[in-house]
Amino acid sequence: MTRLLTSLAVAFALLGGGGHAFAQLPSAAPPTAAGGPFALTAADGRAVTDQTYRGKWLLVYFGYTHCPDVCPTTLSEMAAALQHLGPLADRVQPLFITLDPRRDTQAVLAEYVTAFDARIVGLTGTPQQIAAAARSYQVFYERVDRDDGDYLIDHSSYLYVMNPDGRFVTAWPSDRNGDQVARDLDDLMRAR
Numbered sequence: 001m002t003r004l005l006t007s008l009a010v011a012f013a014l015l016g017g018g019g020h021a022f023a024q025l026p027s028a029a030p031p032t033a034a035g036g037p038f039a040l041t042a043a044d045g046r047a048v049t050d051q052t053y054r055g056k057w058l059l060v061y062f063g064y065t066h067c068p069d070v071c072p073t074t075l076s077e078m079a080a081a082l083q084h085l086g087p088l089a090d091r092v093q094p095l096f097i098t099l100d101p102r103r104d105t106q107a108v109l110a111e112y113v114t115a116f117d118a119r120i121v122g123l124t125g126t127p128q129q130i131a132a133a134a135r136s137y138q139v140f141y142e143r144v145d146r147d148d149g150d151y152l153i154d155h156s157s158y159l160y161v162m163n164p165d166g167r168f169v170t171a172w173p174s175d176r177n178g179d180q181v182a183r184d185l186d187d188l189m190r191a192r
């Protein structure tokens with residue numbers, strides 16, 4: 001009971017911080033299978049589907065550019081992982097899929113992801129397309145309105161790895177550091 005209350009307290013604290021309560025809730029276990037069809041638009045206007053990147057390892061992360069904490073940290077680690085991978089990074093396509101298409105226009109997304117690493121592709125779409133992509137990846141997200149008229153998006157936070165055939169391999173908690181992500185991706189690529 002105490003442990004449950006502690007978990008809830010932590011979850012509410014994170015919620016208050018505008019963060020990612022779903023990832024911390026006991027019920028939100030890491031996805032064991034995820035990924036599937038999606039149809040979105042890249043920050044440069046190209047139409048992108050799950051078929052677009054066949055032949056590459058995908059590193060997929062869902063978030064939004066107004067995220068105050070976890071998303072920027074995760075994208076920093078994603079960029080660090082690409083650096084660590086060196087030439088092997090050519091076999092990896094990192095994707096950042098927005099959960100806030102209203103504010104994350106193509107232009108906003110392009111500027112945001114490029115600030116971390118130009119190899120990260122930002123994807124947006126209609127609210128329906130985003131909802132479908134999130135369903136495919138078992139991503140939970142919810143708009144939380146604030147008193148000042150601004151809003152946050154609570155969302156689960158995992159780094160999804162898809163293999164070159166487009167099959168789900170694993171989902172890592174988003175707080176995994178870039179060094180570790182690079183080592184694990186390296187292992188996965190060598191084992192294939």
Ligand code: NI
Nearest residue numbers: 063067070071
């Ligand atoms: Ni976030």
